[in-house]
Amino acid sequence: xxxxxAKARDIVKDKASLESxxxxxxxxxxxxxxxxxxxxLSEESGLSVNVRLGEVETIEFNKDKGIGVTVYFDQRxxxxxxxxxxxxxxxxxxxxxxxxxxxxxxxxYAGLADxxxxxxxxxxxxxxxxxxxxxxxxxELAKECEDAARSYDAxxxxxxxxxxxxxxxxxxxxxxxxxxxxxxxSRHSMSCSVIVEDDNGMQRDYWYSVARDRxxxxxAAEIGKKTAIRTLQRLGGRRVDTCKVPVLFAADVAGSxxxxxxxxxxxxxxxxxxxxxxxxxGEQIFPEFVHIHEQPHMKKVLxxxxxxxxxxxxxxxxxxxxxxxxxxVLDSYSARKLGMESTGNSGGVHNVLIEPGALxxxxxxxxxxxxxxxxxxxxxxxxxxxxxxxxxxxxxxxENGEIVYPVDEITxxxxxxxxxxxxxxxxxDVDRRGNIKTGSxxxxxxTIAGT
Amino acid sequence: xxxxxxxxxxxxxxMMLSPSGLGMQDLEQVLSTIMRHxxxxxxxxxxxxxxxxxxxxxxxxxxxxxxxEQGVGARAVSGEKSGFAYSDxxxxxxxxxxxxxxxxxxxxxxxKQVKAxxxxxxxxxxxxxxxxxxxxxxxxxxxxxxxxxxxxKLDPRVKQVTASLAGGYxxxxxxxxxxxxxxxxxxxxxxxxxxxxxQDGRREQGSSGGGxxxxxxxxxxxERGLGYAREAVRQALINLDAKEAxxxxxxxxxxxxxxxxxxxxxxGHGLEGDFNRKxxxxxSGRVGERVGSDLCTVVDDGTLEHRRGSLNxxxxxxxxxxxxLIEKGVLKGYMQDKLNARLMGxxxxxxxxxxxxxxxxxxxxxxxxxxxxxxxPEEIIASVKNGLYAVNFGGGxxxxxxxxxxxxxxxxxxxxxxxxxxxxxxxxxxxxxxDVLQRVTMVGDDLALDAGVGTCGKxxxxxxxxxxxxxxxxxxxxxxxxxx
Numbered sequence: 001x002x003x004x005x006a007k008a009r010d011i012v013k014d015k016a017s018l019e020s021x022x023x024x025x026x027x028x029x030x031x032x033x034x035x036x037x038x039x040x041l042s043e044e045s046g047l048s049v050n051v052r053l054g055e056v057e058t059i060e061f062n063k064d065k066g067i068g069v070t071v072y073f074d075q076r077x078x079x080x081x082x083x084x085x086x087x088x089x090x091x092x093x094x095x096x097x098x099x100x101x102x103x104x105x106x107x108x109y110a111g112l113a114d115x116x117x118x119x120x121x122x123x124x125x126x127x128x129x130x131x132x133x134x135x136x137x138x139x140e141l142a143k144e145c146e147d148a149a150r151s152y153d154a155x156x157x158x159x160x161x162x163x164x165x166x167x168x169x170x171x172x173x174x175x176x177x178x179x180x181x182x183x184x185x186s187r188h189s190m191s192c193s194v195i196v197e198d199d200n201g202m203q204r205d206y207w208y209s210v211a212r213d214r215x216x217x218x219x220a221a222e223i224g225k226k227t228a229i230r231t232l233q234r235l236g237g238r239r240v241d242t243c244k245v246p247v248l249f250a251a252d253v254a255g256s257x258x259x260x261x262x263x264x265x266x267x268x269x270x271x272x273x274x275x276x277x278x279x280x281x282g283e284q285i286f287p288e289f290v291h292i293h294e295q296p297h298m299k300k301v302l303x304x305x306x307x308x309x310x311x312x313x314x315x316x317x318x319x320x321x322x323x324x325x326x327x328x329v330l331d332s333y334s335a336r337k338l339g340m341e342s343t344g345n346s347g348g349v350h351n352v353l354i355e356p357g358a359l360x361x362x363x364x365x366x367x368x369x370x371x372x373x374x375x376x377x378x379x380x381x382x383x384x385x386x387x388x389x390x391x392x393x394x395x396x397x398x399e400n401g402e403i404v405y406p407v408d409e410i411t412x413x414x415x416x417x418x419x420x421x422x423x424x425x426x427x428x429d430v431d432r433r434g435n436i437k438t439g440s441x442x443x444x445x446x447t448i449a450g451t
Numbered sequence: 452x453x454x455x456x457x458x459x460x461x462x463x464x465x466m467m468l469s470p471s472g473l474g475m476q477d478l479e480q481v482l483s484t485i486m487r488h489x490x491x492x493x494x495x496x497x498x499x500x501x502x503x504x505x506x507x508x509x510x511x512x513x514x515x516x517x518x519x520e521q522g523v524g525a526r527a528v529s530g531e532k533s534g535f536a537y538s539d540x541x542x543x544x545x546x547x548x549x550x551x552x553x554x555x556x557x558x559x560x561x562x563k564q565v566k567a568x569x570x571x572x573x574x575x576x577x578x579x580x581x582x583x584x585x586x587x588x589x590x591x592x593x594x595x596x597x598x599x600x601x602x603x604k605l606d607p608r609v610k611q612v613t614a615s616l617a618g619g620y621x622x623x624x625x626x627x628x629x630x631x632x633x634x635x636x637x638x639x640x641x642x643x644x645x646x647x648x649x650q651d652g653r654r655e656q657g658s659s660g661g662g663x664x665x666x667x668x669x670x671x672x673x674e675r676g677l678g679y680a681r682e683a684v685r686q687a688l689i690n691l692d693a694k695e696a697x698x699x700x701x702x703x704x705x706x707x708x709x710x711x712x713x714x715x716x717x718x719g720h721g722l723e724g725d726f727n728r729k730x731x732x733x734x735s736g737r738v739g740e741r742v743g744s745d746l747c748t749v750v751d752d753g754t755l756e757h758r759r760g761s762l763n764x765x766x767x768x769x770x771x772x773x774x775x776l777i778e779k780g781v782l783k784g785y786m787q788d789k790l791n792a793r794l795m796g797x798x799x800x801x802x803x804x805x806x807x808x809x810x811x812x813x814x815x816x817x818x819x820x821x822x823x824x825x826x827x828p829e830e831i832i833a834s835v836k837n838g839l840y841a842v843n844f845g846g847g848x849x850x851x852x853x854x855x856x857x858x859x860x861x862x863x864x865x866x867x868x869x870x871x872x873x874x875x876x877x878x879x880x881x882x883x884x885x886d887v888l889q890r891v892t893m894v895g896d897d898l899a900l901d902a903g904v905g906t907c908g909k910x911x912x913x914x915x916x917x918x919x920x921x922x923x924x925x926x927x928x929x930x931x932x933x934x935x
Contacts, residue, residue: 052531052729055531055532056532056556057531057532057533058532058533058534058535058556058811059532059533059534059535059555059556060535060536060811061535061536061537061549061552061553062537062809063536063537063538063539064539064809065539077513077514077515078514078515078517079514079515079516079517080516080517080518081516081517081518081519082518082519082520083519083520083521083522083539084519084521084539084540089519092519093517093519096517097517099588100515100516100517100588101515102588103512103515103588103589103591103592104512104513104514104515104592105511105512105513105592106511107511107513110513135555158729158730158731160729160731195731195852201733201853201854202731202733202852202853203852203853204731204850204852204853237853239929242698242699242700242935243935244935272508272611272613272647273610273611273647273649273654274611274647274654274656278654378848378850378855378856378857378881379846379847379848379857379858379859379879379881380845380846380847380848380859381845381857381859381877381878381879381931383656383877385647385654385655385656386654386655386876388876388877390696390859390877390878390879390931390932390933391857391879391931392848392855392856392857392879392881392931394855408853408855409855409881409882409883409929410881410929410931411698411857411878411879411881411929411930411931412931413696413698413878413879413931413932413933414933415933447698447931447932447933447934447935448698449698449699449700449881449929449930449931449932450699450700450929451699451700451929
């Protein structure tokens with residue numbers, strides 16, 4: 001079995017060969033008379049296994065590659081992509097992009113990022129820890145994870161299984177300023193989901209771990225155990241009366257609130273006037289104790305990147321200091337439209353951290369007294385234009401700082417502008433898995449809709 | 452890429468295989484390689500697709516994107532296990548490598564035969580046209596600019612218009628060890644308009660769009676494209692006057708058409724075969740039981756002509772069907788792909804779908820809707836003393852296991868004493884799938900399907916779908932507004 005696999009997985013081209021394809025494409029574009037161009041290439045391979053009720057359910061071998069080319073004829077732009085790296089396919093893609101640029105309008109803001117903003121030194125951010133895990137080992141680990149969950153308590157009646165996935169890849173970006181850079185990354189994850197049942201029906205929950213380096217993954221048995229505990233806690237969930245109470249967002253769902261803020265300060269939403277944080281630069285959007293940083297160069301971390309997807313060097317900065325909005329999230333196009341400078345965020349933010357406070361979740365529950373602890377959010381009821389917020393939720397009813405019973409089939413609603421200003425505390429229980437790293441967030445009051 | 456003029460298997464095969472010199476005997480041999488392991492079933496899914504989109508903002512078309520993708524996926528199934536590998540190269544060595552990796556799911560075993568090919572004749576629900584070439588590039592841009600002008604002309608409060616036109620042309624070829632030999636050519640077009648309006652410092656948005664398995668002419672005919680622009684402006688202006696939505700449990704009237712997303716989330720996902728085989732759906736083991744009032748008959752119908760969710764054959768080569776899921780409130784059956792159908796001892800219902808050659812198929816919906824009832828929509832509204840009338844929605848989500856679902860209204864009104872009074876801001880509705888249809892007390896005679904913009908996500912895979920329903924009255928659903 002292992003022999004078959006090595007062959008299927010050993011395909012990732014090195015950075016140098018991807019860079020030479022990028023150079024070839026830039027040359028082709030030049031031949032078509034374009035005034036500027038940029039190329040992004042990636043190649044990735046990996047393995048995912050899923051085990052359910054102790055048996056293998058799926059083994060998937062992933063192997064993906066792609067190239068995207070954007071051409072500029074002065075201020076006219078065209079884009080094309082293909083997964084085929086043959087010369088004929090690359091020529092087709094370049095022709096398609098150039099043909100589109102004949103029809104798109106002159107856009108005074110179009111173009112590459114400014115040449116002087118290109119990253120000159122590319123720091124090694126320690127993002128590449130290939131694992132080369134065999135399907136047999138992956139299956140064993142997933143089994144261990146699921147077994148730990150299922151054997152934790154007899155009430156665990158069914159399982160959606162445990163998964164392990166391991167991927168590695170290389171990305172290269174080059175443009176006609178002469179910038180050409182690339183680096184390899186790896187990403188490994190393990191997750192588990194089980195089901196408990198009582199007279200009121202079934203409940204499901206999950207836990208996962210993700211890391212650049214497999215040694216930083218939580219132990220398989222630990223993931224399984226956490227899954228079991230989280231799922232068991234949901235048994236007996238009920239609705240509550242419609243009311244207005246404080247809400248504590250558990251750290252693993254609180255990141256979504258910060259991501260709504262980031263979405264509202266993205267250049268695209270600002271120049272389209274589609275943001276509830278329009279014109280708020282330099283203004284108080286959170287209470288004074290709130291500080292939010294972007295730290296793109298954290299070593300070995302999932303959200304890190306030495307430069308953005310236009311080659312602009314990324315840099316550490318404050319997004320919010322003393323509750324005041326310090327900067328937007330801009331790529332070069334939106335920056336030009338707003339009369340500003342790129343913030344190195346083409347493609348998104350890189351590691352956003354809200355400074356933790358002193359209290360852990362237990363401490364925050366005591367501070368809240370009576371209210372709702374939210375551990376799951378459902379649906380898409382967030383309006384970035386107005387800040388209106390109304391989402392399905394599940395969690396726990398809290399009285400006198402203690403969890404009393406699980407709650408589900410309710411909604412929580414408010415407006416994000418109000419929720420941000422009503423932030424009471426940030427927990428010390430930071431969830432570091434995602435690109436947004438935050439502790440639990442306590443919001444003064446939200447409307448709970450129930451019975 | 453040269454495109455076949457008709458969707459015949461021969462044409463598709465010629466287009467897909469001849470560049471690499473692959474013949475049927477090569478493919479048969481690849482499948483035989485997989486069957487040398489203890490495998491029940493194996494298939495090869497070849498795909499070649501082209502996609503484009505054009506985007507307008509600030510009055511000009513600033514960007515166009517063209518992409519091509521092709522490849523082949525090899526799958527081996529043994530009992531409940533699936534092994535899967537794929538390649539973006541359609542060539543014999545890559546195919547053999549993928550086949551060898553996929554069969555690793557099972558141990559070496561008896562050499563089984565690949566059944567003789569049976570050409571499966573799918574439906575003829577749409578023409579095998581290439582929509583990308585159905586309109587000149589300049590005409591595509593002119594269309595988008597026309598919609599921009601129309602939206603701005605309608606009201607001076609319109610401050611921003613974003614519009615996008617997209618077209619896809621997807622060619623698939625399928626070979627399986629059960630003898631399946633099938634092909635499909637699937638056009639798909641979509642047009643969306645979104646506007647921002649502003650009045651006294653308050654900003655609101657509205658959006659509309661449509662699509663189908665035809666070419667771009669669809670948006671020009673009957674001024675459909677202009678209709679989307681008008682609809683987006685209408686919705687945005689209504690939202691300027693919207694007050695805070697109520698919070699609590701109340702009677703809810705759902706409009707016809709797109710609000711059928713309720714059925715998709717609350718009912719449809721829970722009736723997909725995989726969840727029911729595993730016993731992880733709130734609907735598991737309930738075939739034959741009452742799950743709705745006797746006014747409710749719900750179907751999944753992949754056989755509607757030109758619809759976004761329709762398929763001549765599914766992604767396992769099975770012709771799509773009109774499957775009755777719930778008849779007069781009683782659960783009749785689930786949506787199945789081949790793997791889950793076999794394990795549950797039933798036949799596939801033609802619901803095996805996949806995002807692309809690089810994804811494993813699973814049971815997915817096509818066009819899911821409720822059949823019409825007896826009441827005029829006006830009667831239904833008039834029957835409500837105090838409730839919510841929700842006519843447009845954003846997205847929704849469901850937890851299959853607990854049955855809890857949510858979906859968010861983008862246009863809704865209060866009903867007071869049987870009359871629609873004032874608009875309210877987008878509220879999220881939350882309920883429980885196995886419970887919600889039991890609370891349906893009136894069903895309208897105005898069945899409508901959505902305009903053709905739905906995309907369904909499951910386990911990271913997106914596929915185009917349709918939804919629909921007549922106007923419905925639900926007696927008691929939780930509305931998640933802010934006004935207590």
